[in-house]
Amino acid sequence: MGKTIIISNRLPVSIQKKEDGLSYTPSAGGLATGLGSIYKSGDNVWLGWPGLYVTNENEKEEITSNLKNENMAPVFLTKEEIEKFYEGFSNTTLWPLFHYFPSYTSFDEGYWETYKFVNQIFCEETLKYAHNDDIIWIHDYQLLLLPNMIREKLPNASIGFFQHIPFPSFEIFRNLPWRKELLEGMLGSDLIGFHTYDDVRHFLSSVNRLVGLDNKMGELRVEERICMVDSFPMGIDYSKFDMAARSENTIKEIASYGEFLGNTKTIVSIDRLDYSKGIPDRLLAFDLFLENYPDYKGQVTLLMIVVPSRDQVDLYKQLKVEIDELVGRINGKHGKIDWTPIRYFYRSFPFTSLSAMYRLSDIALVTPLRDGMNLVCKEFIASKIDQTGVLILSEMAGAAKELSDALIINPNNLPEMADAIYKALIMPEEEQIRRMDELQSVVKRYDIHNWVQLFMRSLDVVKEKQYEMSVK
Numbered sequence: 280m281g282k283t284i285i286i287s288n289r290l291p292v293s294i295q296k297k298e299d300g301l302s303y304t305p306s307a308g309g310l311a312t313g314l315g316s317i318y319k320s321g322d323n324v325w326l327g328w329p330g331l332y333v334t335n336e337n338e339k340e341e342i343t344s345n346l347k348n349e350n351m352a353p354v355f356l357t358k359e360e361i362e363k364f365y366e367g368f369s370n371t372t373l374w375p376l377f378h379y380f381p382s383y384t385s386f387d388e389g390y391w392e393t394y395k396f397v398n399q400i401f402c403e404e405t406l407k408y409a410h411n412d413d414i415i416w417i418h419d420y421q422l423l424l425l426p427n428m429i430r431e432k433l434p435n436a437s438i439g440f441f442q443h444i445p446f447p448s449f450e451i452f453r454n455l456p457w458r459k460e461l462l463e464g465m466l467g468s469d470l471i472g473f474h475t476y477d478d479v480r481h482f483l484s485s486v487n488r489l490v491g492l493d494n495k496m497g498e499l500r501v502e503e504r505i506c507m508v509d510s511f512p513m514g515i516d517y518s519k520f521d522m523a524a525r526s527e528n529t530i531k532e533i534a535s536y537g538e539f540l541g542n543t544k545t546i547v548s549i550d551r552l553d554y555s556k557g558i559p560d561r562l563l564a565f566d567l568f569l570e571n572y573p574d575y576k577g578q579v580t581l582l583m584i585v586v587p588s589r590d591q592v593d594l595y596k597q598l599k600v601e602i603d604e605l606v607g608r609i610n611g612k613h614g615k616i617d618w619t620p621i622r623y624f625y626r627s628f629p630f631t632s633l634s635a636m637y638r639l640s641d642i643a644l645v646t647p648l649r650d651g652m653n654l655v656c657k658e659f660i661a662s663k664i665d666q667t668g669v670l671i672l673s674e675m676a677g678a679a680k681e682l683s684d685a686l687i688i689n690p691n692n693l694p695e696m697a698d699a700i701y702k703a704l705i706m707p708e709e710e711q712i713r714r715m716d717e718l719q720s721v722v723k724r725y726d727i728h729n730w731v732q733l734f735m736r737s738l739d740v741v742k743e744k745q746y747e748m749s750v751k
């Protein structure tokens with residue numbers, strides 16, 4: 280057996296240029312943790328863009344050799360490539376369309392050309408490391424063409440692909456001028472994974488109508504090869520959140536917040552700045568809740584964190600202005616000298632603060648308009664160590680398929696969301712514990728390590744089947 284190669288747009292490290300040289304901070308994200316056990320061992324390697332522009336050859340060499348010690352390999356891209364491939368095609372074509380925002384979607388030939396070109400660069404970099412007996416696991420919508428590019432060069436490699444965002448219904452997907460090329464790119468894989476069974480169905484329907492292939496229980500025949508399509512709902516590092524919630528640091532942090540939040544009930548809301556997350560509607564629902572249930576004025580605080588993301592892009596800048604204005608308007612309308620209805624932060628927080636916010640909150644309000652999975656709701660569940668607390672969750676998040684003991688809402692239905700807040704506030708403790716117990720057992724069992732194992736095992740099974748077929 281050969282080695283395992285992980286490929287994603289970004290490497291799990293952030294590199295900063297400082298006066299005394301380059302500084303490297305490893306990513307603490309769930310994916311990096313889950314895949315850590317794989318890429319850090321032996322000859323295995325993780326390939327991706329290091330997140331900074333480097334033109335100087337010596338600097339490139341320095342970064343390459345430093346990353347090599349961490350089993351990572353950089354794919355260097357120019358500013359123009361990032362603008363057109365990442366900010367352009369990935370984030371203004373695929374991202375909005377796949378999240379059901381066709382009116383935000385741009386169709387630009389130049390972006391498409393660069394997308395193909397950069398996927399090709401990733402392919403060439405991969406071929407410096409990969410052989411026919413290796414396992415290659417490619418991640419996400421920035422690299423849809425890569426599986427088939429690698430397949431053409433290494434016909435026997437094990438190639439897995441996982442998409443972290445939704446796959447839209449055919450009626451949405453068909454809008455793309457380059458729809459067939461994208462599907463053919465993905466079909467170079469032996470195994471294609473999505474978070475939910477609905478994504479699988481949508482993908483198979485597009486493959487059927489655009490490429491003309493039928494599936495049998497998710498199995499496709501692509502020429503002489505098998506390509507399996509299945510759902511793998513991603514989990515979190517459960518024990519990390521559970522342990523953090525019990526730690527001294529978190530307890531200290533909670534005590535310091537208590538002083539400011541007073542005796543009010545707390546609703547937590549955490550997202551990256553993105554129109555798919557439904558932040559303005561969530562604010563409007565909270566406003567409606569305070570109007571419909573005025574006795575709760577002064578009794579409930581919405582703790583809202585919006586993490587800056589893509590905020591150089593016009594659409595995101597406008598969203599930020601809309602959120603700022605809504606928070607100001609709602610606080611101005613309902614607030615009192617001793618109570619601010621919404622505590623709003625536009626920045627990211629260290630992990631311990633996040634853990635404290637999850638643990639101290641009585642309710643988590645997770646209401647995306649569309650979300651591949653959504654890990655925030657799972658992190659809240661893992662942090663509720665005394666098993667009290669209520670999750671209000673959008674049916675449009677992939678997570679809703681697994682977390683049926685949450686209060687499930689339609690994020691476009693403001694009165695329903697307002698009522699769900701009320702229901703959560705009056706829910707008897709026994710019911711909270713019963714629901715949380717169910718939620719925790721699901722999130723604990725299907726954690727990130729289980730997700731990685733399941734995907735890798737399934738890839739192995741497809742390869743074995745493929746082998747049996749070829750020797751028959």
Ligand code: GDG
Pocket residue numbers: 309443444513549550551584586626627628629630633650651652653654655658
């Ligand atoms: C994509 C898909 C899918 C947030 N604020 C802070 C912080 N975070 C961390 C959370 C969580 C992560 O960011 C956000 O993950 P999500 O899953 O909620 O959303 P996306 O970033 O959109 O991720 C999504 C995911 O990929 C995985 O497949 O679930 O559907 O869109 O882990 O904890 N972390 C810290 N400070 C913060 O202020 N340290």
